[in-house]
Amino acid sequence: MLRGVGGAAFLAGSAAVLPMFGTPDRRQDPADCRAPDRSSDRRLIVSNWPEYIDQPDDGYVTTMDQFMKETGIQVSYTADVNDNNEFFAKVVNQLGACEPVNRDMFMLTDWAAARTIEMGWIQPLDAAKVPNLHNNLISSLQGLGWDPDRTYSAPWQAGLTGIAYNKAKVSEVGSFSDLLTRPDLKGRVSLLTEMRDTMGFLLLKNGADPADFSDDEWGVAMEDLRRASDGGQIRAFTGNDYVQDLAAGNIVACEAWSGDVLAAGDPNIEFVVPEEGLMIWADNMLVPNQAEHQANAETWIDYYYRPDVAAKLAAWVNYICPVEGAQAEMEKIDPDMAADPLIFPDDATLAMTHSFMALDEFTMREYEGDFADVTGG
Amino acid sequence: MTHQPQEALVEPDAVGLGSSGDDPGEGHETVRGRGGRFTGYWLMLPSALWLALFFLVPFYSLIAMSLYDPTGSNLTGYDMTWHVANYVDTIQAYWRPLLRSFWYAAMATVACLVLGYVLAYAIAFKAGRWKNLMLVLVIAPFFTSFLLRTLSWKLILADEGWIAEGLRTLQILGEDGRLLATPFAVVAGLTYNFLPFMVLPLFASLDKIDNRLVEAAGDLYASPARAFFKVTLPLSMPGVVAGTLLTFIPAAGDFINAELLGSPNQRMIGNIIQNLFTNQGDYAAAGALSMTLMIVITVGVVFYIRRAGTEDLV
Numbered sequence: 001m002l003r004g005v006g007g008a009a010f011l012a013g014s015a016a017v018l019p020m021f022g023t024p025d026r027r028q029d030p031a032d033c034r035a036p037d038r039s040s041d042r043r044l045i046v047s048n049w050p051e052y053i054d055q056p057d058d059g060y061v062t063t064m065d066q067f068m069k070e071t072g073i074q075v076s077y078t079a080d081v082n083d084n085n086e087f088f089a090k091v092v093n094q095l096g097a098c099e100p101v102n103r104d105m106f107m108l109t110d111w112a113a114a115r116t117i118e119m120g121w122i123q124p125l126d127a128a129k130v131p132n133l134h135n136n137l138i139s140s141l142q143g144l145g146w147d148p149d150r151t152y153s154a155p156w157q158a159g160l161t162g163i164a165y166n167k168a169k170v171s172e173v174g175s176f177s178d179l180l181t182r183p184d185l186k187g188r189v190s191l192l193t194e195m196r197d198t199m200g201f202l203l204l205k206n207g208a209d210p211a212d213f214s215d216d217e218w219g220v221a222m223e224d225l226r227r228a229s230d231g232g233q234i235r236a237f238t239g240n241d242y243v244q245d246l247a248a249g250n251i252v253a254c255e256a257w258s259g260d261v262l263a264a265g266d267p268n269i270e271f272v273v274p275e276e277g278l279m280i281w282a283d284n285m286l287v288p289n290q291a292e293h294q295a296n297a298e299t300w301i302d303y304y305y306r307p308d309v310a311a312k313l314a315a316w317v318n319y320i321c322p323v324e325g326a327q328a329e330m331e332k333i334d335p336d337m338a339a340d341p342l343i344f345p346d347d348a349t350l351a352m353t354h355s356f357m358a359l360d361e362f363t364m365r366e367y368e369g370d371f372a373d374v375t376g377g
Numbered sequence: 378m379t380h381q382p383q384e385a386l387v388e389p390d391a392v393g394l395g396s397s398g399d400d401p402g403e404g405h406e407t408v409r410g411r412g413g414r415f416t417g418y419w420l421m422l423p424s425a426l427w428l429a430l431f432f433l434v435p436f437y438s439l440i441a442m443s444l445y446d447p448t449g450s451n452l453t454g455y456d457m458t459w460h461v462a463n464y465v466d467t468i469q470a471y472w473r474p475l476l477r478s479f480w481y482a483a484m485a486t487v488a489c490l491v492l493g494y495v496l497a498y499a500i501a502f503k504a505g506r507w508k509n510l511m512l513v514l515v516i517a518p519f520f521t522s523f524l525l526r527t528l529s530w531k532l533i534l535a536d537e538g539w540i541a542e543g544l545r546t547l548q549i550l551g552e553d554g555r556l557l558a559t560p561f562a563v564v565a566g567l568t569y570n571f572l573p574f575m576v577l578p579l580f581a582s583l584d585k586i587d588n589r590l591v592e593a594a595g596d597l598y599a600s601p602a603r604a605f606f607k608v609t610l611p612l613s614m615p616g617v618v619a620g621t622l623l624t625f626i627p628a629a630g631d632f633i634n635a636e637l638l639g640s641p642n643q644r645m646i647g648n649i650i651q652n653l654f655t656n657q658g659d660y661a662a663a664g665a666l667s668m669t670l671m672i673v674i675t676v677g678v679v680f681y682i683r684r685a686g687t688e689d690l691v
Contacts, residue, residue: 022441
């Protein structure tokens with residue numbers, strides 16, 4: 001009897017506290033959520049993606065070492081952004097509550113950058129302190145819908161998504177149709193877990209425009225992906241790790257990022273521009289709310305938009321260089337690279353690129369859910 | 378059943394701790410009187426607080442999450458609205474990976490039990506002076522990260538690795554056959570990763586068995602096999618129960634093995650939950666699915682322990 005009463009009281013108490021576990025509205029106003037600038041202590045904390053900056057080598061002075069020497073700013077650089085969603089989950093609580101994330105800068109891909117800016121988590125850059133950004137940004141990355149004047153973001157590197165294949169094992173894979181249907185590739189193909197990259201191609205393959213498509217077109221593209229996955233054509237959906245699988249022979253062809261393929265330096269692995277087109281994206285430098293060294297971050301951005309620095313960086317990371325004038329500087333470092341359309345794409349290549357349209361929160365959830373239903377069994 | 382004699386043994390001891398031991402009742406009083414009536418509760422306080430902070434609060438938060446209004450979002454905020462339909466929706470959407478997880482975990486547990494029993498038996502009865510070394514070897518893999526060990530299985534089972542090539546040469550594996558990205562790889566990975574959790578409890582209960590009981594069975598004309606099934610196996614049941622639980626429960630919720638060694642068709646419920654949390658930002662569905670997993674496992678475990686008849690030993 002007493003136990004029954006105690007149990008009921010416990011249940012009632014539990015029920016009463018449950019509503020307290022809701023989550024707050026996480027939108028912030030960057031104007032109210034600033035930290036006093038402490039740039040005078042010459043420090044800068046940067047979070048970036050792995051293998052995205054030049055590394056010290058015998059006698060080679062990295063762009064970051066040069067930056068520290070020129071400016072006297074001590075940089076703590078961590079490669080701890082592995083995935084846009086994971087990084088987002090890591091910082092959502094702090095940024096959503098206007099608390100510091102203990103970083104002065106992090107880099108996110110277009111759509112994720114757009115999301116953080118829309119949430120009011122990102123500080124506007126002082127245009128007077130980043131003249132190189134506004135003078136030297138290549139035209140194809142200007143005027144994007146989510147940050148038309150580059151008030152909040154500065155592209156670090158851009159990249160193309162296309163197809164890579166191992167030419168020692170199979171004949172050329174020239175299109176996504178081939179990739180998803182050719183019987184000799186069955187079970188030895190991987191696609192990327194980045195929904196926007198993969199679905200961009202599926203949309204293109206089915207005649208839709210990734211920058212502006214309808215729900216029906218999405219459904220058709222999704223059905224196409226499902227057919228390929230159920231039929232066993234696709235072995236895995238991966239992040240960067242497809243490079244190892246491709247080199248190890250576990251897969252023979254895959255959807256791939258241009259820079260990875262160039263950086264792998266394997267003569268048998270070839271990057272091709274699919275017949276359907278290319279997807280283009282950029283990773284953007286962002287200064288979060290409550291960053292303590294914003295002025296130093298701006299110095300960094302301006303420095304990396306110098307053509308000579310940009311060329312040096314591009315020579316190492318092999319992605320698309322977002323800086324006008326870097327191609328001329330690259331001539332001095334490595335003429336072959338200066339002519340490489342995967343680092344300095346010509347107008348013909350750029351004309352084939354597509355970007356993915358911005359999605360609101362619920363469309364995103366729905367589309368990510370559809371995508372996960374296929375990639376997740 | 379073994380309770381009675383043990384308690385009888387404890388009684389005189391407790392009395393011995395008391396003042397003089399002439400009256401058992403008085404002895405008890407003294408023991409209690411020594412540290413005050415609430416000493417026990419005070420001593421429990423740190424662990425109770427720890428439990429409240431790191432178990433109860435997250436647990437309530439998870440229950441609340443599973444009842445969130447699904448039209449909220451992590452960005453604009455979620456409200457707890459007793460939206461029980463989350464459970465129905467998610468089970469309808471994800472019953473396949475849910476069943477698959479239990480199926481893979483069950484296969485891995487059986488594999489662990491068979492391999493682990495043999496190993497634990499060998500360590501307990503046959504290893505002699507190698508006993509400690511073998512135990513260290515069982516634990517040794519823990520010195521490296523779980524993730525790294527699973528990743529190295531990726532290399533071992535690779536399509537062009539020597540195992541796959543060897544099996545193809547022996548015609549066991551077909552011409553295009555592969556090991557990686559199959560249910561086999563996932564179950565093998567689970568088995569490998571959770572084997573120590575099976576071996577250690579098994580060893581602990583096998584090691585305690587008085588060998589004279591087995592000898593006595595032999596003296597009474599039991600064959601070695603019969604002695605094993607009548608004496609050793611029943612006495613090792615606590616180890617079997619503990620080992621299977623320690624293997625099955627984490628294996629059912631694991632997502633690393635399916636992620637690294639499987640393909641989309643082998644995704645387990647852990648992968649689904651992880652994706653709902655991080656990629657879709659659908660906390661309501663993720664919470665409901667986590668709760669479902671927890672409830673099913675708890676009910677299963679209670680039922681299993683009842684059936685195994687070892688409530689008081691686990």
